[in-house]
Amino acid sequence: MQSKDNKKDSVQSSARKSTVETTGPPTRTINIQNFVDKKLQPVKRIEIPESDKFPNAENDANNWSISVVAKYVKEKLELPQYVESFKRHEVDGLKFIAMNESNFAAAEVTNKFHAMKLTSHSELLRELVLERAHIERPNSELDWSVAHLAAWLTYDKACPETALFALKAKLNGYKLKDISGKKAVSSIGAADLCEADTAAAAFDSLAQKIQKACIDEDEKKADQTKHVGIYGKVALDEELNEVETAKLKKK
Known part of the structure; x- marks a missing residue:
């Protein structure tokens, strides 16, 4: 009887031991899909307010x-x-x-x-x-400011150093109309630059456009003056006719 009880206790002890060995600490269950979805969510951009300091x-x-x-x-x-x-x-x-x-x-x-x-x-x-x-940039080169001319030299003609000299000399489109390219480069102190010849050629081509713009503007002004003159003469003739008509009516 005692032998049976001992055998029974041994079996129960073995079962408990097996349970302890296989149970272990609790594990954390991870939902893979939720994890992936969370990682793929776009990062919220932090809006930085514009400084009103300046x-x-x-x-x-x-x-x-x-x-x-x-x-x-x-x-x-x-x-x-x-x-x-x-x-x-x-x-x-x-x-x-x-x-x-x-x-x-x-x-x-x-x-x-x-x-x-x-x-x-x-x-x-x-x-x-x-x-x-x-x-x-304005359509007419004649209206180019110092910044417009420097931007043209920098981006259109690849002469950034000359552009810097032009800024310092306050060279604009209007000042180019009566000088040659070499003289323009020399006047702003850029004659010794490696890009001086390129800049001079660019100034020459620009000066031609500016001179043409000046001629077009002068012709436009002349046409306006002529139009005003004709209009003024017609208006004066009409006024004189009205005066003469009024005189005849009085008679």
Whole structure:
């Protein structure tokens, strides 16, 4: 009897041991499809609000006044120590976007790292200005501003260095109408550049278009003057006829 009980206890013990060995810690069930769907969901874009620290349009920097440049240097670049020196050197937007490290040093920026920072922002603004000027260019070359001409040199003629000199010299379309290409390149100080010949040829072709535009404009003005003259004479004749008619009626 005892032997049977011992055998029974042994079987139960073995069963319990087997249960303990096979159960183990609880496992986490993962739904593969849900996991994949979650990973494939588009990441929500974090919207960064536009800074109101400097609201002036940066692609219009060539038209900034001296005071706006001072505000930009003080508030956007956080370099207020150069505001007064920039005012003394009359640095407006057009001048600022054409400046490099040596130009900033001449404007009393003595810290090399500050000069590098200013130069990088000058280059960025210049790129923005020229991109806009290239897109919004007037049809008549005669009406091209300094920025339009520099954009044309940069993007159409692949003369970026000449474009920088043209910006510094404030060369616009109207100033090209009476000078040759070589003289134009020389007048802006770009005669020693490797692209000088290309720029001179480009200026010559542009000058021809500008001269034609001038002739067309003069002819248009002459036609308008002639039209006004004829109209004025007709109006005067009608007025005199009315006066004569009134006199006859009185008689």
